[in-house]
Amino acid sequence: MRLLFSLPAYGLLAIVACLSLFYLRRAKPAPDQFCLWSTVAFLGYIVVRALFSPVPYLARADIYSVLGGLIAYLVVTVVLVRTPVRLLIITFLLVVAIAHVVIGAIQFRDADNFMLIPFLQRFDYGERASGFYICPNHLAGLLEVLGVFGLSIAFWSRWRVWAKLLVGYLAAICYVGVILTGSRGGYLSAAGSLLVFFALTLVVLGRADGRLSWKVGAATIIIAGIIGGCCFLLFNKSDFLSGRAGNVFEKTNMRVDLWQAALQQWKLQPFVGTGAGTYLFFGRQFRTDRVQVDPVEVHNDYLHLLAEYGVVGAIGFAIFLAAHLRRGWRTFQRLGPNRVLISGQLLSNTLAVNIGALCSVAAYVVHSAFDFNLHVPANVTILAFVFGLLANPGIERNGNAKTASVPIILSRLMLGVLGLIVAIQCARLLPGEYFAERARTALRDFHPADATLFATRGLALEQQNPDLYNYLGRARLDQGYRMSDARARASFYQAALEAFWKGKALAPRDENFALELGYTYDALDRFAEGEWMFEQAKALDPRSVATEDSYRAHIERWQKSGTAVK
Numbered sequence: 001m002r003l004l005f006s007l008p009a010y011g012l013l014a015i016v017a018c019l020s021l022f023y024l025r026r027a028k029p030a031p032d033q034f035c036l037w038s039t040v041a042f043l044g045y046i047v048v049r050a051l052f053s054p055v056p057y058l059a060r061a062d063i064y065s066v067l068g069g070l071i072a073y074l075v076v077t078v079v080l081v082r083t084p085v086r087l088l089i090i091t092f093l094l095v096v097a098i099a100h101v102v103i104g105a106i107q108f109r110d111a112d113n114f115m116l117i118p119f120l121q122r123f124d125y126g127e128r129a130s131g132f133y134i135c136p137n138h139l140a141g142l143l144e145v146l147g148v149f150g151l152s153i154a155f156w157s158r159w160r161v162w163a164k165l166l167v168g169y170l171a172a173i174c175y176v177g178v179i180l181t182g183s184r185g186g187y188l189s190a191a192g193s194l195l196v197f198f199a200l201t202l203v204v205l206g207r208a209d210g211r212l213s214w215k216v217g218a219a220t221i222i223i224a225g226i227i228g229g230c231c232f233l234l235f236n237k238s239d240f241l242s243g244r245a246g247n248v249f250e251k252t253n254m255r256v257d258l259w260q261a262a263l264q265q266w267k268l269q270p271f272v273g274t275g276a277g278t279y280l281f282f283g284r285q286f287r288t289d290r291v292q293v294d295p296v297e298v299h300n301d302y303l304h305l306l307a308e309y310g311v312v313g314a315i316g317f318a319i320f321l322a323a324h325l326r327r328g329w330r331t332f333q334r335l336g337p338n339r340v341l342i343s344g345q346l347l348s349n350t351l352a353v354n355i356g357a358l359c360s361v362a363a364y365v366v367h368s369a370f371d372f373n374l375h376v377p378a379n380v381t382i383l384a385f386v387f388g389l390l391a392n393p394g395i396e397r398n399g400n401a402k403t404a405s406v407p408i409i410l411s412r413l414m415l416g417v418l419g420l421i422v423a424i425q426c427a428r429l430l431p432g433e434y435f436a437e438r439a440r441t442a443l444r445d446f447h448p449a450d451a452t453l454f455a456t457r458g459l460a461l462e463q464q465n466p467d468l469y470n471y472l473g474r475a476r477l478d479q480g481y482r483m484s485d486a487r488a489r490a491s492f493y494q495a496a497l498e499a500f501w502k503g504k505a506l507a508p509r510d511e512n513f514a515l516e517l518g519y520t521y522d523a524l525d526r527f528a529e530g531e532w533m534f535e536q537a538k539a540l541d542p543r544s545v546a547t548e549d550s551y552r553a554h555i556e557r558w559q560k561s562g563t564a565v566k
Helices: 003-023 033-051 056-078 083-110 136-156 161-181 184-205 210-237 239-246 255-268 279-285 301-343 349-367 377-391 406-444 448-459 466-481 486-506 511-523 527-540 545-561
Strands: none
Touching: 003 056, 003 377, 003 406, 033 056, 033 301, 033 377, 033 406, 056 377, 056 406, 083 136, 083 161, 083 349, 083 377, 136 161, 136 184, 136 349, 136 377, 161 184, 184 301, 184 349, 255 279, 255 301, 279 301, 279 527, 301 349, 301 377, 349 377, 406 448, 406 466, 448 466, 466 486, 466 511, 486 511, 511 527, 511 545, 527 545
């Protein structure tokens, strides 16, 4: 989720967008205009609101995630509209999913937080599989989408039997991966998408010839039984997994507290929200006593959207979602029950893609109530691809036009311009992100001199990133601690103060700067100024046990100095 790792991907998407200009006048099926412009309006609002957020740097994650998703969406809707190409992309993603599951199986087996790429580190999730992701919930968010696409292709495509069996096997592995993640939200969303899949299947079969209907229905029951049996065996063999599955509706889950904090945040600016990235601050301010882990995310994409982008953002999303579900349902009716009733033909590659897309949206409608997959760039791009499939099913409506219509040409021009802007921005921002990450890892590995060097080089390129000032201040503070000479030590502490104050100016509601300033003032025996900073930290995060402990330690240091006012 760090920009250092997501910007290269956005850059590749931007290059694809620029190359799409070569298809500017080529005739292709047109997307649903309501879907297209509701997407542009909704995502455009998100970008504009993010640009006016109180901490510009924190808003970048949302801005470039949205722009990257919009590029992927437009590429699918106005360039890659042919079903064979889309099926090829889905198959490639299924192969990538298998790599995730293999890594996840090792993580589940050894419970040692294994990561194939050494410099990527995940939190301690024990047995829970996360693949190349650092969080199991996000892997579940990927696999639940690709699994149902594979299932839809296996059932509804016109591929040869061996190819369908292979894709069905890949889909089954995806669902095994979902189980290994231990994601309770993933269990619910995967179950929800499968229910939608079987419901749509029954709708189509209801219009089919009786004997054919029984054959496909029997196959459906058999495959459902196989999937259910595999799930049962996995849960039965692992006390950990069975415990996770048996505790899906945990009444004491701290997510409820995070949701309440988001609602309190929303009340501050109900119309347009408090701005991108601000839950980091208000989640701390409104946390409950039992939420002591830093509440960085709401763990509910709907409430996160409402808190940071207000009612305007929520309405925009509702219109966007309704437009695509409407288009997807109409396509399903045309390719499914209506086509079967008229022609008697049951299988269709385009229908397979359509059903997979509808079921994928169903999965995320459920999962977004419990996690923050839509703040994970990789999963945002996957879902943008899915919505693009719904907006333009690739069905020609206006005959065999030789040139593209004006709306299509305008859409492709917009895509090319957007790609050019994103490509320039990625090239401009990437060096600063590189030095910020080097500074962070140097601090983590206790190399303050290296951290100072990297932070300084980063600040020469980027002055809007408060993290760079934080890393520079902490590195100088650490260097000061190591000095035996009092004057040299004080010099480093003073330099740390300057860095922390500059960072605080960029993110005034970030309690970390208040705490670091408090520590530094105490190190300089300026306890009265330290008191001021610690009081600010307590005001910004009133229920944090760690902040309260830091304040008590400050009082003890002040009292030991003999200068405390009694």
